[in-house]
Amino acid sequence: MDFIQNEEPRIEKPIIIAAMQDMGNVGSIVVNFINDSLRTKTFRTAKTTYPTYVIDNGGYIDLPDESWEYRYTKDLIVFGGGKGQPQSSSELNALCQDVIDVAKKYSAKFIYTLGGFHTNVVLDNNPKTFITTTSKELTKQMETLAVNTTPQKSIITGFNGLILGFAKKNQIQGIGMYGEINEPEIPQYRAAISIIKTIEKLTYRKLGDTSQLEAIAQEMDRKFKN
Numbered sequence: 001m002d003f004i005q006n007e008e009p010r011i012e013k014p015i016i017i018a019a020m021q022d023m024g025n026v027g028s029i030v031v032n033f034i035n036d037s038l039r040t041k042t043f044r045t046a047k048t049t050y051p052t053y054v055i056d057n058g059g060y061i062d063l064p065d066e067s068w069e070y071r072y073t074k075d076l077i078v079f080g081g082g083k084g085q086p087q088s089s090s091e092l093n094a095l096c097q098d099v100i101d102v103a104k105k106y107s108a109k110f111i112y113t114l115g116g117f118h119t120n121v122v123l124d125n126n127p128k129t130f131i132t133t134t135s136k137e138l139t140k141q142m143e144t145l146a147v148n149t150t151p152q153k154s155i156i157t158g159f160n161g162l163i164l165g166f167a168k169k170n171q172i173q174g175i176g177m178y179g180e181i182n183e184p185e186i187p188q189y190r191a192a193i194s195i196i197k198t199i200e201k202l203t204y205r206k207l208g209d210t211s212q213l214e215a216i217a218q219e220m221d222r223k224f225k226n
Contacts (some may be wrong), residue, residue, distance in 0.1 A: 001046060001047070001048060001049055001086070001091045001094040001095055001098070002046070002047045002048075002049055003044065003045070003046055003047075004044065004047065005043070005044050006043050006044060006045060007027070007041075007043045008043070009041070009043045009072045009106075010072040011072055011074075011075070011077070011106055012106060012107060013106070013107045013108065013109050013110065014072070014075050014076050014077045014106055014108055014109070015075065015076055015077075015110045015111075015112065015201070015203060016076075016077045016078075016079065016099070016102070016103055016108045016110065016111045016112065016118070017030075017034060017076070017077070017078050017079070017112045017113075017114075018078075018079040018080055018099050018111060018112070018113050018159075018163055019031050019079075019080045019081070019082075019113050019114045019115060019159070019160050020068065020081070020082075020084070020085040020158070020159040020160060021082065021083055021084055022085075022115040022116055022158055022159075022160050023116035023118055023181060023184035024116040024179075024181040024183065024184050024185075024187060024188030024191060025187040025188065026081070026114065026115050026116040026178075026179055026181065026188050026191050026192050026195065027080060027113075027114055027115045027116075027160055028081045028082060028083070028211070029119065029187060029188070029189060029192035030080075030114055030192045030195050030196055030199075031078055031079045031080050031081030031082075031137060032082075033123055033192065033196065033207070033208065033210075033213065034078055034196075034208070035071050035078055035081065035207075036208075037207055037208025038073045038076070038078075038208065039073065039158065040071035040072055040073045040078055041072060041073070041075070042069045042070060042071050043071065043072055044069070044070035045067055045068070045069055045070070045105060046067060046068045046069075046070070046095055046098060047066065047067040047068075047214055048066040048067070048086060048091060049091070051063050051064055051066060052064075052066065052084075052086070052087040052088075064084075065080075066083075066084060066086075066093065067118055068081070068082050068085075068095075069081070069082070070081050070102060070106055076205075077102065077103075077106065077108065079099055079102075080159070085158060085159045086135075086159075092158075092159060092162065093162075095159065096159065096162050096163050096165075096166040099111070099166070099167060099215045100166050100167065100170050101161060101171065103167075103170075103172055105168070108123070108172065109173075110166045110172075110173050110174065110175070111163065111164075111172055111173070111174040111175075111188055112174070112175050112176075112177065112199060112203075113159075113160050113161075113163050113164060113174065113175075113176050113177070113178075114160065114176065114177040114178065114179070114195045114199075115156075115158075115160035115161075115178050115179075116175075116178060116179060116181045116184060116188060116191060117129075117130055117150075117178035117179060117180050117181065117191075118181055118182075118184055119140065119180050119181070120182075121180070121182075122166065122182065123180055123181075123182050125190060125217075126190070126194070127179055127180035127181065127188075127190055127191050127194050128148050128179070128180050129147075129148065129177050129178065129179045129180075129191075129194045129195050129197075129198040130148045130150045130151065130177075130178050130179075130180070130195065131147050131148065131149055131150070131175055131176060131177050131178075131198070132149065132150045132156075132164070132175070132176045132178075133173070133174065133175050133176070134164055134168040134172075134173055134174040134175075135168070135173070136166055138173055138175070142175070142202075143200065145201065147198065147201070147202075150178070156176065156178075156211075160176070160178075161176065162191065164176050175202065176180075177195050177198050177199065178195075179191030179194045180193045180194070181191065186220070186224075187220070189213045189214070189216050189217035189220070190213075190214070190217045192213060193210045193213050193214060193217075196208075196210055196213075197210075
C-alpha cells in the first residue's frame with residue numbers, strides 16, 4: 001500500500017469518519033455524500049501497490065484505479081468511499097493502521113465507521129441504524145441518546161469492522177454504525193440516510209440535505225417494481 005501526502009491541513013482534534021464500499025454500497029454512499037455536501041478537500045491518498053483485478057474492455061485490458069482519499073473540512077476528516085477495498089489482509093491492515101496514524105497525528109477525538117447490516121426482517125422505508133462501540137462504557141453513554149445497539153453477537157469483516165479493532169488497540173474511541181438492508185447487491189440509499197441522521201445526532205453536526213438520496217431510493221423502488 002502506497003500513501004501520498006498531497007498537502008498538510010491545518011486541523012486539530014477532528015472527528016474521523018472512515019468507511020469503504022461494502023454491502024449495499026452503504027459506506028461509499030455516505031462518505032461520498034458527506035464529501036459532496038461539505039465540499040471537503042483531499043490531503044492524502046492511499047493506493048494499492050498491486051492491482052487485485054484487471055478490466056477487460058473486450059479485446060484489451062485496463063488497470064483499475066484502486067485508490068482512496070483522505071479529505072477534510074473544519075473539525076472533520078473523511079476517509080474512504082469510492083469503489084472496493086483491499087483484498088489482501090496485509091494491505092487492509094496497512095490501511096487501517098494508516099487511518100490510526102492520521103488520527104494520532106491530528107489528535108482526533110473519535111473515529112466513526114459505518115456500513116450495511118444485513119437482515120432477513122422485511123424492511124419499510126425507514127430502516128434502523130444499529131451501533132456498536134469500542135467499550136462497554138461508551139455503549140452505556142450511547143444508550144442514553146436512544147440509539148439502537150447491535151442486537152446480537154456477530155463478526156464484522158472488512159475495513160468497516162476492522163478499523164474499530166485498530167482504534168480500540170490504540171486507545172481511540174470509536175463507534176460503528178450499520179444500517180439495515182435486505183438486498184446486499186443493490187445500493188441501499190435509505191440505509192445511508194438512516195446512518196447520516198445517526199451521525200448528525202451523535203456529532204451535533206448537520207451533514208446536508210438528504211432529499212436527493214431519498215429521490216434516488218424512490219426511483220430504484222419504481223425500477224425494481226417494474
